[in-house]
Amino acid sequence: MSRPGTVLVLGTGQAGFQVAASLREEGFDGRVVLVGDEPGLPYQRPPLSKAYLTGKADANAVRLRPDKFFAEHRLELRAGERAARIDRAGRRVALASGEAIPYDHLVLALGARNRALPVPGAGLDGVAQLRTLGDAEALRGRLDAARQAVVVGAGFIGLEFAAVAAARGVAVTVVEAADRPMARSLSPAMSAFFRGAHERQDVRFVFGATVVRVLGGEGGGLATGVETADGRRFPADLVLVGIGVVPNAELAAEAGLAVADGIAVDEHLATDDPAISAIGDCARHPCRFAAAGTGPTRIESVQNAVDQARCVAARIAGRPAPYGAVPWFWSDQGALKLQIAGLATPHERAVVRGDPAGGAFSVFCFREGRLVGVESVNRPLDHVLARKLLANGIGLAPEQAADPRFDLKAHASVPRAA
Amino acid sequence: MPNIVFVHPDGAREELEIAEGTSLMQGATAQGIDGIVAECGGNCMCATCHVYVEPSQLALLPAMSEEEDALLDGTASERQPNSRLSCQISVTPALDGLLVNLPERQV
Incomplete structure (x- = not known):
């Protein structure tokens, strides 16, 4: 049963694109308008730091769908337009261009x-960053x-x-404030494995260091390196900044929504509207996989968006x-593919399954005695099975996870207890 | 370029030319075929590019990896003996004329 009316989607990333496509799959027959400030067709971000950067994929290859898909499904794509203000009382969004688009339902995928x-x-x-296709294009040239x-x-x-x-062949130094890579997301065991793997490819790590200045720029020149709080200087002709993100919540806050x-x-x-x-x-x-007491959760991933x-x-x-x-x-980091199921932080117990020395293992993480997350490298089957265990609430003991003879696949196939 | 036939659940046929070396999934999504979702972008992680391959042509395909096998156990439409993930099928000249049926659901 479809309900007529206009759905306006702000944001043309993976989430914005998917909500528009899914509305048609669900049989929604009304107007669907997609507004986003990036130019061009919606694209996938994950390949930008991988295949696109290495030149294996071009801009066409990262597009989610061709032009014709939007036309055939009557999805009105307004690329390169910025939303300026949400008028909740009047149920319309003013664009920076001055135009106003009315809505019956508004989806913020910002x-x-x-x-x-x-x-x-x-x-x-x-000094470069990497989030958009534009960033990736610029970075590819600099690289x-x-x-x-x-x-x-x-x-x-x-x-x-x-x-x-x-x-x-670029000499790479990674400067990090914490004492290990991906500290916010990964168990110490998996973190240590990735540190070793990168070091073997001649990536140098500097932990516990905070950048206080980017050097260079004299006479309008380029960046020449960074300086850390302890006074050390690290020369560079390219500085890539990857220190997390800020959610685009300003439009919502200005409209009086809880942020x-x-x-x-x-x-x-x-939202509260x-x-x-x-x-x-x-x-x-509110995420049922987050630790009790941590409150609502914000997740940055393709899966979550879709x-x-x-x-x-x-x-x-x-x-x-x-x-x-x-x-x-x-x-994907070099030849290694890291896969994570669940939200493993924080956890009290982590057990290894597989062979870390051989570069194929998983870390099963337990919080309050329950499996909450599994990190895998070159163990894709563990990852898939972990998703099944978590989705179906199938219990697993740390001893079972650590036992190479324990049949995880058969265990994950056990129907969920009533 | 090899020609691949996609058959929708309602029987509608679409023939696509897909360049050698690209995957069936890439060829289908790049040309806007409905019925292939491919939310992970071809990383063999999501099982939303499920297809049923014409049984007589199954032997033409590359062998199935352990991870594809595991993911196929979690498809939205029921797994059949001829189920494959289209992101794992790289197009070669030998696949010219391959026929795949699209499932009712990918999610």
């Missing part, structure tokens, strides 16, 4: 933007000429870039259901 490095010199030429790169932040993006740069590091939504992904939903990187939702988009599209089409998909993530 995404996030990269956190800027808050130090002098951060605006110098030669051709780079000899020494400093990566600020040992998170997923920083390390994906470091692996690509090192493979091209706290992301737009607050309920279990149906509705029932005519407005928020999904993807910009939304903070599954939340589907949930909202189904609700608009008249089939509401609370959101409850298992979070999963992946990161």
Whole structure:
């Protein structure tokens, strides 16, 4: 059963695209308008720091769908347009161009933007970031000429870039404030494995160091390196900043919606205005996989964007259901593929399954005696089975996870206990 | 370029030319075929590019990896002996004329 009217989607990333596509799959027959400030057709972000950067994929290959898909499904794509203000009383959104678009339901899929490095010199030429196709294009050009790169932040993006740069013969130094890579997301065991793997590719890590200045720029010149709080200097002709993101929640806040590091939504992904939903990187939702007491959760991933988009599209089409998909993530770093199921932070116990020395293992993480997350490298079957265990609430003991003879596949296939 | 036939659940046929070396999934999404979702972008992580391959042509395909096998256990439409993930099928000249049926649901 479709309900007529206009659904306006702000944001043309993975979440915005998916909600529009899913509305049609759900049989919604009304008007669907997609507004986003990036030019061109919606595209996938994950390949930008991987295949696109290495030149294996071009702009066409990262597009989610061709032009014709939008026309055939009557999805009105307004690329390169910025939304300026939400008029909740009048149910319309004013664009920066002055035009106003009316809506019956508004979906905020505004995404996030990269956190800027808050130090002098951060605006110098030669300081780069990586989030958009435009960023990736610019970075690809710079990488051709780079000899020494400093990566600020040992998170997923920083390390994906470091692996690509090192493979091209660039001398890479990663400067990180924490004492290990991907500390916010990974168990110490998996973190240590990735540190070793990157070091074997000649990536150098500097932990416990905070960048206080980007050097260079004299006479309008390029960045020449960074300086850390302890006075050390690391020369570079390219500085890549990957220190996390800030959710794009300003439009919602200005419209009086509840915002706290992301737009607050309920279990149906509705904001405190029932005519407005928020999904993807910009939304903070009550997540059944998060640790008790941590409050609503904001997740930055393709899976979260896509599954939340589907949930909202189904609700608009008249089939509401609370959101409850298992979070999963992946990161390609050089030849290694890291896969994560669940939200493993924090956890009290971590057990290893497989062979870390041989580069194929998983870390099963337990919180209050329950399996909450599994990190895998070159163990794709563990990852898939972990998602099944978590989705179906199938219990697993740490001893079972650690026992190589324990048949995880058979265990994951056991029907859920009533 | 090899020609691949996609048959929708309602019987509608679409023939696509897909360049050698690209995957069936890439070829289908790049040309806007409905019925292939591919939310992970071809990383063999999501099982939303499920297809049923014409049984007599199954032997033409590359062998199935352990991870594809596991993901196929979690498809939205029921797994059949001829189920494959289209992101794992790289197009070669030998696949010219391959026929795949699209499932009712991918999610």
